[in-house]
């Protein structure tokens with residue numbers, strides 16, 4: 604008995620193999636791309652980070668707005684995958700589907716082009732294109748808000764410098780160390796540096812950064828350090844909150 608497409612009647616020998624009872628041409632009408640008509644992309648106006656789901660994704664210094672939009676749009680793209688077990692909507696990389704995203708910022712549009720198979724029996728991969736409306740929004744990311752508010756959790760107090768030259772060298776070294784550390788952990792930064800009777804106070808975003816800097820002071824400059832913590836309140840979930848101070852002396 605010859606099998607044929609239930610929709611157009613084409614014979615499987617000529618237009619097959621049939622997929623779910625459909626010939627190749629009729630099955631190719633199943634859309635590959637699953638997209639919203641409009642996509643909202645939120646960027647940080649200070650550092651260019653892009654919000655992906657609930658997280659802020661930092662961008663490398665050379666990244667453009669187009670790159671950020673591309674990342675955000677790729678995050679919402681889903682593609683159809685049919686198997687014997689049913690239909691699923693997968694991320695393009697899970698389904699092995701190539702997706703290109705081309706933002707047209709001036710026009711407020713994004714072109715999406717996908718090529719791949721909806722079903723493994725599909726002979727020719729589908730190429731599908733769609734255009735979405737782009738709703739670009741600018742705000743300030745969490746990290747930039749903290750930096751702007753000069754948020755700090757620890758104070759590193761440097762006292763008794765033997766000379767102004769040493770103080771300058773130490774400050775440079777501390778700033779270099781903090782910059783290095785923030786490349787790995789963006790939440791690590793110097794919120795503020797203040798002079799204090801010839802000494803220096805570093806207001807630091809995290810306790811771990813303060814300890815890292817204190818360790819360097821010991822190793823490279825022979826400083827002695829003492830850490831103390833002061834209770835400053837409670838967190839929202841009732842845990843005690845401390846501000847850590849580290850005192851470093853040079854003689």
Ligand SMILES: [Zn+2]
Nearest residue numbers: 608611626629
């Ligand atoms: Zn057909």
Ligand SMILES: [Zn+2]
Nearest residue numbers: 647650744747
């Ligand atoms: Zn930011």
